Amino acid sequence: MKERLDKILTGTGISSRSEVKRLIKAGRITVNGRAALSPEMKIDREGSEVRFDGELLNTSRYRYFMMNKPSGVLSVTEDRKQSTVLDLLSERDGNLGLFPVGRLDKDTEGLLLLTNDGDFSHRVISPASGISKVYYAEVDGIPDEEDVKAFANGLILGDGTECLPAGLEVLDGSRCLVTVFEGKYHQVKRMLASRGKPVKALKRLSIGGLCMPEDLEIGNYIELSADELCKLFNGN
Ligand code: URA
Numbered sequence: 001m002k003e004r005l006d007k008i009l010t011g012t013g014i015s016s017r018s019e020v021k022r023l024i025k026a027g028r029i030t031v032n033g034r035a036a037l038s039p040e041m042k043i044d045r046e047g048s049e050v051r052f053d054g055e056l057l058n059t060s061r062y063r064y065f066m067m068n069k070p071s072g073v074l075s076v077t078e079d080r081k082q083s084t085v086l087d088l089l090s091e092r093d094g095n096l097g098l099f100p101v102g103r104l105d106k107d108t109e110g111l112l113l114l115t116n117d118g119d120f121s122h123r124v125i126s127p128a129s130g131i132s133k134v135y136y137a138e139v140d141g142i143p144d145e146e147d148v149k150a151f152a153n154g155l156i157l158g159d160g161t162e163c164l165p166a167g168l169e170v171l172d173g174s175r176c177l178v179t180v181f182e183g184k185y186h187q188v189k190r191m192l193a194s195r196g197k198p199v200k201a202l203k204r205l206s207i208g209g210l211c212m213p214e215d216l217e218i219g220n221y222i223e224l225s226a227d228e229l230c231k232l233f234n235g236n
Contacts, residue, residue, distance in 0.1 A: 005031065006039035008050065012057045013095035028053050062117035063096055064229055067221035068212060069112040075100040085112060088219055101125065102183050110135075110204035111212040114221070124207065124232070127164065127182035131208045131233070135178045135188050139197040143170045147195045151178070157194050166191065177205075208232040 009020040009029065021039045023029055029036040030051045031043055043050070045059045067085060069075060074084045077099050085100055101113035101121045115121055123129050151168040167179030174197075178188050189199045205212055209231040216222060224232075 002042035002044050004039065005029070005036055005041045005043055005050075008043065008045050008059050009052075009057070011061065011096070012050075012052075012059060013092040014052055014057065015095075023052065030054075058223075062120065063098065063115060064117070064120070064224040065093070065098065065114040065221050066210070066212070066216070066224055066228075067112045067114060068216045068218050069104055069109055070218045071107045071109050074106055075103045075112055082106075085114065088221065089114075104204060105186060105189070105202070108202045108204065109218065110202075111207060111210070112204070113207065113224075125183055129233075130181055132179050132181055132206070133183065133204060134206045135180070136203045136205055137176050137178055137188060137192060137199050138201040139174050139176065139192050139199055141197045142174055143168060143176050143192075143195070143197050147197065150195060151191065155191050155194055157190050161190075163187065163191060174200075209234055 005024065006017055006020050009023070010017045014020065015023065020029075024036050024039050027035045031041070032049050045061065048059070050057045050059050067088065069085055070088075072083075073088065074082050076084050077086055078084060086094060086098065089098065097116040098114040099116070099121070101115055102125045104110065104112055113121075113124065124131055148168045148170070151166045154165045155163045157163065161184060163184065164181050166181070167177070169177040169179075171177060178191070180187055180191075184190075188202060192199050210224075210228060213222075
């Protein structure tokens with residue numbers, strides 16, 4: 001399907017629609033090696049090579065990113081007082097209409113996906129997809145075999161909330177890994193608290209087969225390749 005060049009360019013985040021028109025008029029945009037002639041020009045976004053001042057643009061409709069979320073920022077798209085994960089994006093990526101896939105608590109660190117693809121987000125979050133999420137937790141107290149069994153059987157929290165069976169692996173002392181297949185409100189904290197092991201620190205390490213790279217520094221993010229997206233769904 002062919003679409004208007006100015007619409008496609010606006011979707012790359014380089015600038016607003018009116019500014020994009022100016023860029024085209026100034027000859028700074030090329031399509032398949034030739035200067036674009038007008039904003040109304042229609043092109044096939046998949047098969048065309050679009051450049052801005054020589055830089056190849058990603059014209060995909062949907063974009064997928066992985067962030068190493070720091071503690072202290074909200075995983076929402078806007079907040080009047082507090083900083084959000086969108087504040088950590090570059091100006092251009094901030095124009096892509098990204099939103100976080102699910103939530104991490106303000107004080108939780110680690111792997112957070114960002115996208116502009118609502119269907120993808122739904123698929124990742126839905127318990128029906130059975131996608132695992134692995135968290136590293138430091139707790140007060142020392143989790144034991146009884147806790148491991150209780151997690152495996154599916155916990156019932158104090159307010160009656162029923163949790164799906166989950167994994168608990170004790171690493172040493174008060175450090176453990178928790179694997180869940182759903183994303184209820186404060187789930188991991190509430191599960192561990194219900195066993196008398198309140199969480200002191202929490203970090204998400206992976207979603208499905210997608211692990212956070214060790215060299216992705218806190219507060220930084222990368223765009224995901226098609227292969228990495230496949231890992232997410234296939235590597236449970
Ligand atoms: N479970 C929690 O309790 N908090 C998070 O941020 C994520 C999972």
